[in-house]
Amino acid sequence: MRLYFKYMSILFKSQMQYRTSFLLLCAGQFFVPFAVFAGMYFLFERFGGLPGWTFHEAALCFGVIQMAFALAECFVRGFDAFSRLIVHGGFDRLLVRPRGTVIQVLGSNFEFTRFGRMLQSAVVLGIAVSGLPVQWTPAKIITLILMIFGGMTVFSGIYILAATFCFWTVQALEVANIFTDGGREMAQYPLDIYAKWVTRFFTFIIPFGAVSYLPLLYILDRTDGPDLLYMAMPLASLLFLLPCLAVWRIGVRRYRSTGS
């Protein structure tokens, strides 16, 4: 863990060398989801709401997922950009070092410009929280935090899985974008507005539903059943992450260098 922070501080310093570019990118990262959020707001204004959801409830969902996505893009960027390590043969260097591969790949890249995105998500979360008539008990605050970290775990799992495929394909698989960008676009609205097959797939296979929709029901007091179950739902993201890490291990064992 110390190593991870060491990597982080070095990369942070190196990215800060181009300060103007860094700030501009941060600003850009702020405005990209901002435009999407504005679109969502205008749709709510035009149509008055979604079946069973008000604007602030949906905004909470949006904020949680965007925050989770921004955190994953910032701190798990190494896996997202992993194909470069394979193509250029940089992965060979990691293998000869006496540390685990996961921590080294994680440390190989950080995208600190995602701070802009995090700030935007924080603003949305602020709007949602202040607009909702919810009694914020400690249990609910913990649930909210769990949701964000659960979401980050799910995105990380997808990145790791996509990176693992690079061991076989060398090139990055763009199909993974369906699950990262697509998953984000989808999960920023409450999941029950979608067709059944979408909801099922994104609850039981890739557990976005478990980190956003189900715990959201608890926060909004709409559960029927034991609250603890809904609260603990974001932990299901770990069930998704573990197989991804297992597949990663298999991939590392099968790795053949490209030689470049």
Next chain:
Amino acid sequence: MNAPLSLLKMRFLTGLQYRAAAAAGILTQFFFGLIFIMVYVAFYAHSGEAQPMTLKEVVAYVWLQQMFFALIVLWQFDGELFELITGGNIAYELCRPWRLYPIWYAKLLAARLASASLRCLPVALVVFILPEPYRMPLPASPAALLLFILTLLSGLLLVAAISMLVYISVFWTMSPVGSVLMIAVAGEFFAGMIVPVPLMPGWMQTLAGLLPFRWTVDFPFRVYTGHIGVQEALAGIGIQLIWLAALAAAGEWLMGRALKRVVVQGG
């Protein structure tokens, strides 16, 4: 054949090589289309009142957006051209015996055409036979179809002219990311890529009407569904061409100024 045209052809053929990327892109666009439609279905289900656009028109809008994504999206930028400017290799370009603006313009056009022609047809084949409510409706009339193709193409010329301005701005800023991101975000919003323009609040629609962006996306798509009638569409093509002439002239002029003061440092 003259230089810009043959370059257009060469670039187009290069672009066609990236089939695997296109296949992935098709799947992604298909998924996004379905998701967006589901969101709109839910919104329309909630509000019983009549809206400025019917659900059917929105569905057509969403699919057209996904089909012609590569053609109209502002977001797509050619890293090679940025490299030329920031890396100093622009010096070689300047040695060549041609005017730079048409050449670069042709490059941009070719990349868009190639990527769109790979992606458009497979999506089109599927969306017309999807079950309701996802099925893509047919064009409002043969005239609407013809006008749609015309407006889409002049929209493409327009979007390439807009992105040329972004490239030219890099001569001054030297860092592509900032200007690109800002223009792309604002441009896409006012083009109607995030929410169709008729569904925006009134003041926003007025603002969108004053900017060139909506003529590249919102206008051709609504011509397809007949939301914009034949008369209005014909007048719209005139406005598209005026914008095109204005932006291309501005681009050409700015580029001339930028090239006069360009300083290449070693290389």
